[in-house]
Amino acid sequence: MSHPTFPATGPGDPTLAATMRKIIWRIVPILFVCYILNFLDRINVGFAQLQMKEHLGFADTVYGLGAGLFFIGYFFFEVPSNILLEKIGARKTILRIMALWGLTSAATMFVQTPTHFYIVRFLLGLFEAGFFPGIILYLTFWVPMAYRARVTALFMSALVVTGMIAGPVSGLILQHLDGFAGLRGWQWMFVIEGLPSCLLGVLVYLYLDDKPQDARWLSAQEKQVLVQALEAERSVAARAQGDAPSLRSAFAQPLVYLFAFVYFAILAGGYIIAFWLPMTIRELGVSNFLHIGLYSAIPYTVAGVAMIALGKSSDHFNERHLHVAVPACLGALALVLLPQTTHSLGWSLALLGVATAGLYASLSPFWTVATLSLSRAEAAAGIAMIASLGNLAGFVSPFIIGHVRAATGSMANGLYLMAAIVVLGGVALMLGTRKTRRAASAAPRYAQ
Template sequence: MTDPVKTSLEGRAEPSASATEKNALYRKIAFRLMPLLVVCYLVSYIDRTNIGIAQVGLHQDLGFSEGVYAFGVSLYFVGFILFEVPSNALMARIGARKTLLRIMIAWGLVTIATMFVHNAVMFYVARFLLGVAEAGFFPGCLLLLSYWFPSSRRTRMTAIFFMSIPVSGIIGSLVSGWIMSVFGGIWDLSSWQWLFLLEGIPAVLLAFVVFVMLSDRPAQAPWLSDREKAIVENDLADDQRRKAMKPSRKGGLRQALSDPRVWILGLGACAAYTLANAVSFWTPRIINEAGIDDPMLLGLLSAIPPVFGIVAMQLVGRSSDKRLERRWHTAVCWLCAIVAMVVLSFFLHSPYLVVVLLCVMAAAHYSGLTVYYSIPSIYLGAKSAATGIAFVTAMGSVAAALAPAMLGWIHNVTGNISLGLVLSAAIIFLGVLVVLIGISAKSLREKPNQALRDSAE
């Protein structure tokens, strides 16, 4: 018995599928892809940030000063920025499986090799190479989602992927602290050496799991039937045609640099990463300066904001997909963060109010970031997305490198972080203007067929 057919926008026959069937199909795809991507990004985030835990051991054993540590952190972002766009452009050519295999093996080996550093120069080289190795992983995963999910479902998938960020912040601190406290001295290795060794191995092992389990495109997935492949590819094709925007320019670095849309998105990413660093790097310090000195209580209170971030990501992501609206969802999230940051700057010595405001900031950060990073693939179109997303992420990484230094310098000069919070809020407000004024509603207009709309609801 043949499948019922309907006519697509181009007049070709395609399999007819109900909303229930499509929901089941995309759940199947999500259960196959998302757990793997989430675990991989969790490992990536831990390997990137474990230097904060290792810093104490590096200072004690090798005499690294705060300046050496800070410069090493900055060099990571230099390598990351320089190789972000080429790495993602390569993924568009050779596919996700080969690209992620290369990236994950490289960053795992560099993380392991960091255990052998014994002077500042070696430390600098290791951090730079880690940035080079990890470049392309984050935007590559976002690009991969655009190959599997139509835009009406993509924000929710992006939210699930981004959920690994707050989760890794909690898990990474606990695991790294445990390694540092238990393994020091075994086989004459310092605790920080064990940290890099044990946290670098999972990336190498996961690389081969990804290579075996992942498929570049639906058409290449052996775990989908021919009918399921056709449904997904028809949804993606119709999704591209329904975007009310001009035809995409040919992808490539030169085209990305000359495309004003990419620069607009990059400016928005700078705002997003400024908020990210205010939340990620300063939450424990702000709580500590509010009068919480007990390490256990400080750790517990620092773990609360990411929990609110996880919940907000799912709620806002679902709302954005249901309404097919991205700009105002992003802007409102960032405006909430701005209000919380400004209020926080006046109440830094009220510990529990500080925690409440940090929860608002975290919820606004994670949910706003989720929706914002669903915009580039819609705004730029399929041909420009690979290079464009990578360049947008690279611009955001510049802010990621500069924001902590800015807040730290202001803190040293003024004695507190109040002015730094207000200045960060001003930068984020510019991001709100970029989203609402620089990106037109028409360019993001999505008009899925009824089955897709029912599925999103």
């Protein structure tokens, strides 16, 4: 449970700062676009339900279960995928993941029964498993800890950018392609938003490098400075936490389970936004699909600004834990207040903006805390375990909300329960890491 203090290899070294700028511009944009397509293919079912449920006769319970089954498939293959990435490299792993998830997402157009829906959602999660924790692991190969919160925030801001563009694009498809060539709008949506992932996977394979030593676009000096900084952090972590085999060490690490619960708690609130935002806006009196999409972009726009600002603040103050707990709890408070504003579209959008900003912005400092707490030996399996266990919230949250809606006609009780889980996660993080926060603040600061 001890938290390593990392020595700086050339703190303030302008070469490292310049190298990090090159790395950010090289790898973050393409990973950013990959994550947009990744999250889009995960949450576009929330927009599809606006037509799909009526067309196929699905009840809220069917939709909630189908949306959640994605995360059961995700759970089973998350850890093996991340271990495989460390062995064969990120390029091959990302190509495999993106090609399979793109084809499966597009195949959702053929769904006709609840069983079809359940199967395709399970397979989508199974094939997508490993992408997000794989990228988080990949960033640890390239980004020293002093830069990691902001780089992670840049990458993860794709979540909110997806929310900003998914609504208008999906609404446009639903509104204007419904009936074209004999297909419903929701069917066109899955095809148009799914297949580009296959092409981008090929581009990733051709464009990225697995590790800094392979990067021809870095000079020998830049490689040396970067590798020294990363190796200094890893050597201290190995001395402090040991260098046991990855899987066994990760399963024995108590912090993995603490972080998995915290991640579960944050996502329990976040997936309410992801899967139920379009329906919530529709029930506020907006019937036009394009207008629903445009309104749904507003909360994600607020969250995008918050995510970048919080990542910079976390690196600037060299503080991670409060940057997770405080915004997450503010997001939970907004969820609690949301049922009181069903009479007002404006107030509801304002609270949805606060909820989305708080919950999503807390994720980048969270992953900085988590990766800082795991040794090199634990990282591949540990990150994947946190992601797979935490993402079970994606099954629990829509399943509960779907049942609550079906039973009461309102999401209120479900919102209260999910908000309470978010607060428990914030409290667990602060209490469970009391002995490590001071050591974490001693991590080196490089030239910013």
